[in-house]
Amino acid sequence: MRLIRLYTEESLNVDSSVFLIKNSYHYLSKVLRAKENQTIELFDNSGFSYFGYVKGITNKSYEIFIEKKIFHEKKNSNIEIAFSVCKNPCSDLIVQKLTELGVDSIQPIISKNSIFNQKKIDSEKKLSHWKNISISSSEQSERNYLPNIKKIVSYQDYVENCSHDQKIILDTKSQKMLPSIYDNLANSLSILVGPEGDFTDEEYLYAKQSDFSSASLGDNILRVETAAISAFSYIKIINNSDNNE
Known part of the structure; x- marks a missing residue:
């Protein structure tokens, strides 16, 4: 399965779940058709990338369990x-x-x-x-x-x-x-x-x-x-x- 990459303004933390709803839910379900256990990368404009997988799906939300994060230095310009x-x-x-x-x-x-x-x-x-x-x-x-x-x-x-x-x-x-x-x-x-x-x-x-x-x-x-x-x-x-x- 390919890695999905998605921007979110939700609070993100390693070893915890985040629930994506509304526009993010629609994009994951209707456009990307993301399945359970599919890997996903989230970013929030902080410089961190959060990596995890789809842990659960309901008719209103995607539960993403975050396993690790990586920081990307911002260029000096x-x-x-x-x-x-x-x-x-x-x-x-x-x-x-x-x-x-x-x-x-x-x-x-x-x-x-x-x-x-x-x-x-x-x-x-x-x-x-x-x-x-x-x-x-x-x-x-x-x-x-x-x-x-x-x-x-x-x-x-x-x-x-x-x-x-x-x-x-x-x-x-x-x-x-x-x-x-x-x-x-x-x-x-x-x-x-x-x-x-x-x-x-x-x-x-x-x-x-x-x-x-x-x-x-x-x-x-x-x-x-x-x-x-x-x-x-x-x-x-x-x-x-x-x-x-």
């Missing part, structure tokens, strides 16, 4: 992708793929040319939806820490309050390619990705005045999701190369 909210499935895809790749935090923003109006978005509903996507992606990708998905803010609020050590705004007109600045990358880094209609000249100027440096991913005009995923992929490759030296 704080890399954030801030992207202009776009129509689904674009935003969902960004959250899904950035989670799989290992981004630390995701900041949705509303800029001048964003398709959505911040006042018309149910921010709490969106946030809950994206968190569920990140949970599913973390389960699949064997990630032990969930990304911090922040509430939607305006472009101006984000640029004004961004506190990362290094701040980059993607700009196709920039003379610097993102991969070319890897020698100067900080562990605390924010990359700002514009909407399909691009940032306005005023927004680029405001970012520059707020200590954002510009970088490009090339001459081609990319979709929001392509730019966000590509930018973080570059950073991940660079960081992995540095760690292996």
Whole structure:
């Protein structure tokens, strides 16, 4: 039997049982069709993985007996992708793929040319939806820490309050390619990705005045999701190369 991996917010302890109900029960019973004695891994965003097996099944709950736990050290980085909210499935895809790749935090923003109006978005509903996507992606990708998905803010609020050590705004007109600045990358880094209609000249100027440096991913005009995923992929490759030296 294959190992099932599942996120839970229930209290977890070795040599004891945890009862999974509601959404977790539905997922185990209807989607995975988990059977008694099937091995299972639970994680709770604490860095620990808990390993056990299905001890019992009722029509409302799964009893999981936990036999051991393993701690996973969190990497020393704080890399954030801030992207202009776009129509689904674009935003969902960004959250899904950035989670799989290992981004630390995701900041949705509303800029001048964003398709959505911040006042018309149910921010709490969106946030809950994206968190569920990140949970599913973390389960699949064997990630032990969930990304911090922040509430939607305006472009101006984000640029004004961004506190990362290094701040980059993607700009196709920039003379610097993102991969070319890897020698100067900080562990605390924010990359700002514009909407399909691009940032306005005023927004680029405001970012520059707020200590954002510009970088490009090339001459081609990319979709929001392509730019966000590509930018973080570059950073991940660079960081992995540095760690292996």
